[in-house]
Amino acid sequence: MSTEARLVNNIIFVKHGDKYSADHVNRLFEQCFWIWPDVKYFCYTEDKKGINASVNIIPCFKKPTLKYWWNKLAMFSEDFPVHGKCLYFDLDMDIKRDPSEFITWNGLTIIKDYWKDDLYMAPHAYDVHINSSIITWTAGQQSFVWDYFLSNKDYFMRKYPGIDRFLVHEKVPFNTFEHGIVNSVANPAKWDAPIDMYNGLKYDLQRTDI
């Protein structure tokens, strides 16, 4: 494990709605716990039923009510009850081995979409080359992102179909992880990445019993 990856204090998941279940949270927790046994685990959710008791539940803020992926931005709020270095994973990530060599804390850090390098993107498509399936940041240092989102949230939610586009096109400063941290299942990489991501695909858990 890299020296920096040992610095992680919190691993955070977000589950809202019914696209993903408590089983997705529990599976990812088990994968992470094997790599990072000494950190605090959190799940920001409106439905804690079935989530492993070792995962601390952070109930979704009563206000503002948000749906789907927009809840991820609440992690940057000053009111989000965590301290120190944070590592976030989307629930459709499948961690196959320790990704620590790629994990850094450098402001807001997210994934670069290697498979979009050659795509044409018209300015008004607001498409992006980044992906917030994995995020690192230090608690309390990105609260301006949340505050800015709240300043005109209805317009932003109409304009952008997801938070990645919001981050890029509203010019939120960010860095990206070193190349190689993920393999997109829909766009297989040429390298052996420690994490498979199902970005946008249906992610069914493997059956673990008869």
Next chain:
Amino acid sequence: MTCKELIYKNAFHHIEKIYHDSKYDPNIDLYRSCDILNSISEEQFANYDWLIQTLIQYLNDKHLTFPLRDVCVMASWYGYCGVFLRKHIEANVKIWNIDSDPLCMQYGIQSENTIAITEDAVDYYFDRTDAFQLIINMSCENMEQDDITMIVQSKPIDSIVCFQSSNNHEKAENINTYDSLEEFVDSLKLAHVFYQGEFNSKYMVIGI
């Protein structure tokens, strides 16, 4: 010029300007032209028409116990509801269009006694709950349920509300939707419902 012509003229002027400016300024928000177009869609115009034609039946001495002086349009977007309403109320009645999006003021239509305010509509209202005899909200689906409840509870007893919501549960910004008109009516807990109706996927309630 009809209301529709005035609104189209305003919208097309701004859309053309956005296109022109975007040729020289990379920071121009191209989506804004799409947002303006959405605000003048056939569906939106039908909704404005439904709201106004229904609402004006209740803006009379029978339903208003004191003179109409100030109208609050919450989350007013580009203010087009106020343009239609203006044709049916006295010129000295003030229409306060409240929207948190700062550019609604720039791209909307203002006129004498139609005032655009950039502020969270709920915050603005709660600072002056006694001020309005008519409160219009065409997008309750984007607002917190307890805010809507508080608006109804804190308004003067005779002030009329005209609230719309929808059963469109899918949109990310629709945080407060209903499965039926009856459910929406019940949620408002009005003392007296003058009108309740359904049109396309929208619900509307007028009452006190």
